[in-house]
Amino acid sequence: SPPAVGADSFVRLTQGLGYRDIAQLLRDPATDAATITGRRIALLNRAYGHLLEVIEPPYGFDGLAGLDHVKRVLAMARDAMLRGDRKAVPQGVFLMGPPGTGKTAIAIAFARECGMLLVKFRNLRNMYVGNSEANIELVCQALLDLAPVVCFRDETDQEDTGRDTPQGDSGVSARIRQRLMEFEADERIRGRVLFVKATNRPDLVDAAMKRDGRADERIVVVTGERECAGLFPVYVQREGFPCDVTDFTPFVAEVRKRGFSGAGVLNLCRRAYQFGSGTITAASLHEAIEDAVPSADRIADARMTLAAVVAVSSRRNLPEDIGRIVTDARTVLHGQAQRPTPAASPPDLLDVIAIAGVDP
Numbered sequence: 001s002p003p004a005v006g007a008d009s010f011v012r013l014t015q016g017l018g019y020r021d022i023a024q025l026l027r028d029p030a031t032d033a034a035t036i037t038g039r040r041i042a043l044l045n046r047a048y049g050h051l052l053e054v055i056e057p058p059y060g061f062d063g064l065a066g067l068d069h070v071k072r073v074l075a076m077a078r079d080a081m082l083r084g085d086r087k088a089v090p091q092g093v094f095l096m097g098p099p100g101t102g103k104t105a106i107a108i109a110f111a112r113e114c115g116m117l118l119v120k121f122r123n124l125r126n127m128y129v130g131n132s133e134a135n136i137e138l139v140c141q142a143l144l145d146l147a148p149v150v151c152f153r154d155e156t157d158q159e160d161t162g163r164d165t166p167q168g169d170s171g172v173s174a175r176i177r178q179r180l181m182e183f184e185a186d187e188r189i190r191g192r193v194l195f196v197k198a199t200n201r202p203d204l205v206d207a208a209m210k211r212d213g214r215a216d217e218r219i220v221v222v223t224g225e226r227e228c229a230g231l232f233p234v235y236v237q238r239e240g241f242p243c244d245v246t247d248f249t250p251f252v253a254e255v256r257k258r259g260f261s262g263a264g265v266l267n268l269c270r271r272a273y274q275f276g277s278g279t280i281t282a283a284s285l286h287e288a289i290e291d292a293v294p295s296a297d298r299i300a301d302a303r304m305t306l307a308a309v310v311a312v313s314s315r316r317n318l319p320e321d322i323g324r325i326v327t328d329a330r331t332v333l334h335g336q337a338q339r340p341t342p343a344a345s346p347p348d349l350l351d352v353i354a355i356a357g358v359d360p
Contacts, residue, residue, distance in 0.1 A: 086191030100261025
């Protein structure tokens with residue numbers, strides 16, 4: 001008999017499972033979506049867990065504050081994937097910006113919006129000759145078996161130190177890099193395996209890793225005023241914090257003045273929850289803000305922001321207030337903006353890049 005969740009939902013929920021596993025689930029047609037999801041994750045981690053971490057994304061775009069330009073671009077990719085228009089799907093997405101701005105959260109939300117699993121690479125290197133290269137081949141095959149799937153690669157600048165950097169590993173790193181680059185550029189995976197990569201330092205990433213055809217959409221991710229204003233209610237809802245505060249506006253200016261990142265705002269909510277003995281109140285949030293010391297290096301963040309702007313792939317991949325963001329970054333670095341900010345809306349990309357790229 002047909003499954004209780006419906007045929008279409010059953011197909012999506014059993015993505016990546018083999019015939020025997022699907023047949024086992026069909027023997028109990030009353031099985032609900034939560035049971036299927038839990039069993040699927042357990043089975044996939046058992047099969048691929050030594051190579052990949054398989055994750056069921058817990059939230060979609062509703063779990064992101066602001067970032068309208070990111071949501072707009074990724075929504076187009078999502079819609080193309082869901083309607084099967086593979087030629088309209090980017091070959092890859094590169095999220096660039098300072099730490100704590102929500103790049104990992106974006107990847108999770110995008111996978112959820114697409115109704116797909118999110119996978120991350122585990123450590124694929126092995127001490128025995130040839131095993132690392134064999135693991136890469138197994139990973140590529142596993143991704144094809146799980147397709148359609150979103151593959152998230154974080155800290156890409158650390159993961160790939162570049163072909164000109166001495167490795168001291170008899171060429172293993174070079175061969176791994178070569179195979180991954182070949183796989184990511186293979187047109188046959190377009191719309192089936194979507195790589196979402198994140199980095200704080202796009203200037204350190206090999207140019208071949210972020211070129212069109214591997215990372216068609218290179219997007220700037222920063223915590224602007226709109227993002228900051230929306231972070232408090234999003235985090236309260238997403239993390240399930242009991243909260244008495246209904247208007248977070250009085251706290252936004254203070255948070256921005258002190259230079260807290262998005263991750264820093266989440267930590268403020270957590271501390272306010274602690275100080276409020278299990279409930280976030282206006283008093284406990286004030287206490288958390290006064291007690292906290294921002295961990296971010298604002299000069300380093302400014303450099304990362306400008307590096308991301310210079311590497312962007314299109315105008316639509318910039319925040320609407322990019323002119324002010326670039327001016328603020330250069331003010332942090334030089335004490336004052338050295339050139340006027342372009343006032344065009346949407347911003348003139350070449351002018352913005354020229355401002356960002358001068359002595360960053």
